[in-house]
Amino acid sequence: ADSDVADEAVRSTCDDASICKRFATSQGYWTDPYIQYFVRQMGERKAPEINRGYYARVQGMSHLLDAFLKRTQCDCQVVNLGAGLDTTFWRLKAENTLPKKYFEVDFPMIVARKIHHIKTKPPLSKPLIETHSADSLLLDGHNLDSDRYCIIGADLRDISSLEEKLRKFQIITELPTLFLSECVLVYMTPEQSSRLVHWVANTFHTAMFINYEQVNMADRFGQVMIENLQSRQCNLAGVDVCQSLDSQKERFLLTGWESVNALDMMAVYGLLPQEDISRIERLEFLDEKELLHQLLQHYSICWAVKDTLSLGINFT
Numbered sequence: 001a002d003s004d005v006a007d008e009a010v011r012s013t014c015d016d017a018s019i020c021k022r023f024a025t026s027q028g029y030w031t032d033p034y035i036q037y038f039v040r041q042m043g044e045r046k047a048p049e050i051n052r053g054y055y056a057r058v059q060g061m062s063h064l065l066d067a068f069l070k071r072t073q074c075d076c077q078v079v080n081l082g083a084g085l086d087t088t089f090w091r092l093k094a095e096n097t098l099p100k101k102y103f104e105v106d107f108p109m110i111v112a113r114k115i116h117h118i119k120t121k122p123p124l125s126k127p128l129i130e131t132h133s134a135d136s137l138l139l140d141g142h143n144l145d146s147d148r149y150c151i152i153g154a155d156l157r158d159i160s161s162l163e164e165k166l167r168k169f170q171i172i173t174e175l176p177t178l179f180l181s182e183c184v185l186v187y188m189t190p191e192q193s194s195r196l197v198h199w200v201a202n203t204f205h206t207a208m209f210i211n212y213e214q215v216n217m218a219d220r221f222g223q224v225m226i227e228n229l230q231s232r233q234c235n236l237a238g239v240d241v242c243q244s245l246d247s248q249k250e251r252f253l254l255t256g257w258e259s260v261n262a263l264d265m266m267a268v269y270g271l272l273p274q275e276d277i278s279r280i281e282r283l284e285f286l287d288e289k290e291l292l293h294q295l296l297q298h299y300s301i302c303w304a305v306k307d308t309l310s311l312g313i314n315f316t
């Protein structure tokens, strides 16, 4: 029962992420016309550094995803692990850059909620129907499967059942495949997340894995972040206070990946298009620059590549 409470707390984190993203988009940080259909409430006002942090997270992840789609000319698959209520499928559809098939995995309970929103809201269901040719669209309470979009309910800690479900919904291990995990691996033990990334490297011929999560938690600021998460009874199995950029990289280098890069979000912030940074920095006045820098230094993007087909997907 303790682990049920912990898993329930982990599931609730997907609302937090979406509420924060919805708030930031309402302030003009970036555009997302679909998120309103997943989270009705905007929640209370978020501090400017939180909004800027989410901006860097969403832009950083999209930048690498878009680069992969471009390099593979969309002749690829994308698998979003622990996708929660993420809206990337609809963005790619609108931009006409959908991969061959876009997969999402999350706990069955989250997936059921997501599917309910999709079923009942035409702005969400219409793009999905438009990308589907046959009349046999599978849309039961727990799975959604169409030509280009598939949502699977599974526990990422149970790899054999994950693999079985992905295969059931026609994942092709020979096609270049991008795996995304955004604030997800932190909820698993280091052994569980290593097994997951190892399975990907072992199973897919040409793959990239992009992971966004906390780093450098050993200092005072990191301790406060951990206490915050723990106060909500979250199962933070993966929070290793010693997790540094190097240990992020090590997870991949020890599990069969060819090359890996990692940057903290302060570095990512500096690499994002600076005109857009100037634009968003004018949206809200930020008194305490130091707080933003601290926050950005405690998150990272790490990306690993196994490029058997020599596609040049190693963006350094």
Ligand code: SAM
Binding pocket: 010, 011, 012, 013, 014, 017, 018, 081, 082, 083, 084, 085, 086, 105, 106, 107, 110, 154, 155, 156, 157, 181, 182, 183, 184, 187, 188
């Ligand atoms: N990736 C989304 C985003 O960034 O907006 C959601 C992030 S939320 C912080 C973490 C998500 O990971 C939740 O939706 C949670 O249900 C999912 N998750 C965590 N552990 C999982 C597991 N073992 N199996 C499946 N999903 C998991």
